[in-house]
Amino acid sequence: MIPETGRRRLRDLLVETGALTSDWMAAYEEVPRELFLPDVMWPDDGGIAVSKLDDPERWRRWADADVPIATQWDDGRHTGTAPGEVASSSSSAPGLVFWMFTELSVFDGAKVLEVGTGTGWCAALLSARLGEANVVSVEVDEAVAETAREALASAGRYPRLVVGDGLLGWPEGAPYDGVLVTAGVRQVPRAWIEQTRPGGVLVMPWGTHYTGQSAIARLVVADDGTASGCFSRATRFMRIRAQRLDWPAYEDYLPPGDDWPAGTRRSTAGLPVEEVMDESGYAAFDFVTGLLVPECVRTFARGPDGIQTMWLFGLGDRSWAAVYFDEGDPAASRVYQGGPRGLWDEVEAAHRWWAERGRPGHEEFGLTVTADGRQRVWLREPSSPVPLSPASRP
Ligand SMILES: C[S@@+](CC[C@H](N)C(=O)[O-])C[C@H]1O[C@@H](n2cnc3c(N)ncnc32)[C@H](O)[C@@H]1O
Numbered sequence: 001m002i003p004e005t006g007r008r009r010l011r012d013l014l015v016e017t018g019a020l021t022s023d024w025m026a027a028y029e030e031v032p033r034e035l036f037l038p039d040v041m042w043p044d045d046g047g048i049a050v051s052k053l054d055d056p057e058r059w060r061r062w063a064d065a066d067v068p069i070a071t072q073w074d075d076g077r078h079t080g081t082a083p084g085e086v087a088s089s090s091s092s093a094p095g096l097v098f099w100m101f102t103e104l105s106v107f108d109g110a111k112v113l114e115v116g117t118g119t120g121w122c123a124a125l126l127s128a129r130l131g132e133a134n135v136v137s138v139e140v141d142e143a144v145a146e147t148a149r150e151a152l153a154s155a156g157r158y159p160r161l162v163v164g165d166g167l168l169g170w171p172e173g174a175p176y177d178g179v180l181v182t183a184g185v186r187q188v189p190r191a192w193i194e195q196t197r198p199g200g201v202l203v204m205p206w207g208t209h210y211t212g213q214s215a216i217a218r219l220v221v222a223d224d225g226t227a228s229g230c231f232s233r234a235t236r237f238m239r240i241r242a243q244r245l246d247w248p249a250y251e252d253y254l255p256p257g258d259d260w261p262a263g264t265r266r267s268t269a270g271l272p273v274e275e276v277m278d279e280s281g282y283a284a285f286d287f288v289t290g291l292l293v294p295e296c297v298r299t300f301a302r303g304p305d306g307i308q309t310m311w312l313f314g315l316g317d318r319s320w321a322a323v324y325f326d327e328g329d330p331a332a333s334r335v336y337q338g339g340p341r342g343l344w345d346e347v348e349a350a351h352r353w354w355a356e357r358g359r360p361g362h363e364e365f366g367l368t369v370t371a372d373g374r375q376r377v378w379l380r381e382p383s384s385p386v387p388l389s390p391a392s393r394p
Contacts, residue, residue: 006064007032010094013066019098027128028098034063036119036151037091042070042083045090045238049081066095071119075241076143087238089144091119092182096235103203103218103232104178106130113173113195114138115166115204116182116240120148120157126180127157135159136173138166140241167242169195176200184214184237188227188369196221201229205237206367208290209245209297209315212236215287215362225371228382231362234282245297248313253320253339260336269333270348273308273325284361285354291365291377291386292350296343312343319343353387 011028014020020028039052043062052059062069069091073084106112112126117139126135137159139145145163152158162170167189169179174195181192181204192202200221205214215231222228239245255261277300278286289298295316301309312321319339326332335344354360360379365386368376377386 006060010064010066014095014098017095019095019102021098021102024098024101024125024129027125030128031121031124031155031157033091033094033121034060035155036121036124036148037063037069038071038119038147040081041091042073042087043067045070045087047083049083051081066093068093068096072141072144076141086244088241089118089141090238091121092237097122097125099233100180100182100203100216101125101129103201103216104180105201106178110134110177111173111175112136112178112180113170113176113192114180114182115169115192116140117145117148117161118182120152120161122180122182123148123159123161124152124155124157127152127159132157132159136162136170136176138162138164138170140165165242167191167240171195178203181205181240182237183241184212184239184243185217186239186243188219188367188373188375190369190373193219193221193225193227193369196227198223202227205235206231207287208294210290210293211281211286211298213281213283213286213290215365217367219367219369226368228366228368230366234284234287234362236281245315248297248315253313253318261338263338265337265342267335267337267344268331269323269325269335269344271351272330273310273327273333275351276310276347277308284359285351287362287365288354288360288386289347289350292353293343293346296346312347314339314341314343317341321347 040049042049044067050059050062070087072089074086075088078084110130111134114123114137117123117137123137142163149161169191175197176195177200179192179196179202185204185206198221202219204217206217207214213234214237215234217231219227219229297313299311308325310323317340319341321337321344323344324334337344364380366378368382378384379386
């Protein structure tokens with residue numbers, strides 16, 4: 001039985017939301033998350049550190065909350081209690097962890113490869129459910145892996161931990177029945193598919209560079225070496241190290257100074273700000289825009305004058321767009337575009353495509369990875385591929 005009220009409350013919440021199913025209950029009860037959390041941690045991947053030493057009650061409340069908790073910043077280069085720039089390791093939100101476990105469809109004796117050991121909590125839960133001989137977990141960061149190893153030992157769990165690049169999988173343990181990736185993926189490596197038996201399942205947060213959003217993909221490996229399946233819920237995950245976005249520098253797109261460069265195309269926006277900006281970060285249209293307007297990254301900023309501005313930067317070339325939204329009079333929103341692509345025009349076209357199809361949500365899309373490693377996203381059926389924007393078609 002679980003002794004602490006907080007853990008019991010979290011368990012009840014996870015059961016109520018459908019994340020924690022009966023086959024995972026024993027593992028949840030046997031493996032307390034708090035054993036895998038550091039003394040100083042950043043709940044909700046946010047800016048405020050919580051210290052076990054200074055405020056043990058608060059620390060425990062967060063440990064028992066259904067939120068992600070950052071445990072490392074900037075690949076370990078950053079120290080101290082202030083947050084760093086990029087959270088680079090964390091304990092994922094428990095609800096999401098169990099959601100992904102369910103998507104993995106494990107069975108007794110199934111062999112699982114986890115990519116992204118992080119704190120080690122998932123590896124411990126998988127070990128409790130499947131037996132530690134059936135669990136391999138790969139972590140790219142040596143210090144993170146070492147801390148996870150100690151935490152796992154304190155919980156009496158000894159799955160195979162590998163320090164290395166999880167994009168390569170771990171062929172020595174193949175074939176796997178399931179691959180669970182707990183870092184955001186932009187390009188699925190063939191290794192994961194090749195190391196999974198036909199009928200086996202890959203579960204991962206997958207997305208584009210457009211925003212930090214991913215959706216959970218569940219791909220089933222076929223005999224012909226392809227892997228295919230649907231997305232489910234939207235999420236936000238720190239990315240696989242080698243697939244992080246190398247953020248473009250503003251100066252590479254626009255020269256310094258207040259004036260727009262020669263050749264800037266000016267127009268007004270055909271969409272109001274609320275159609276393209278959702279502060280939750282989980283909007284289906286953001287996911288869709290990332291598919292239809294590839295090789296593009298978006299940011300928002302509110303200027304000192306209070307004007308909401310959206311910036312788009314092309315990753316394959318130096319195309320850019322800025323949209324100054326007029327929230328009182330959407331038709332008066334000003335658009336400035338430069339470079340070979342009309343990035344805002346592409347966003348508007350993506351919106352028309354999405355609206356014409358009834359504004360489908362994440363779960364209506366699917367992903368196929370072909371035997372030669374290409375990724376195709378489709379709507380409702382693998383035979384209905386999501387079209388690339390004309391500007392980015394090869
Ligand atoms: C969200 S955390 C994983 C959470 C973890 N499953 C847990 O239970 O705490 C993501 C982890 O993926 C790791 N990572 C990033 N890129 C990786 C790669 N190429 N191979 C293996 N691990 C990687 C990060 O260092 C980080 O620790």
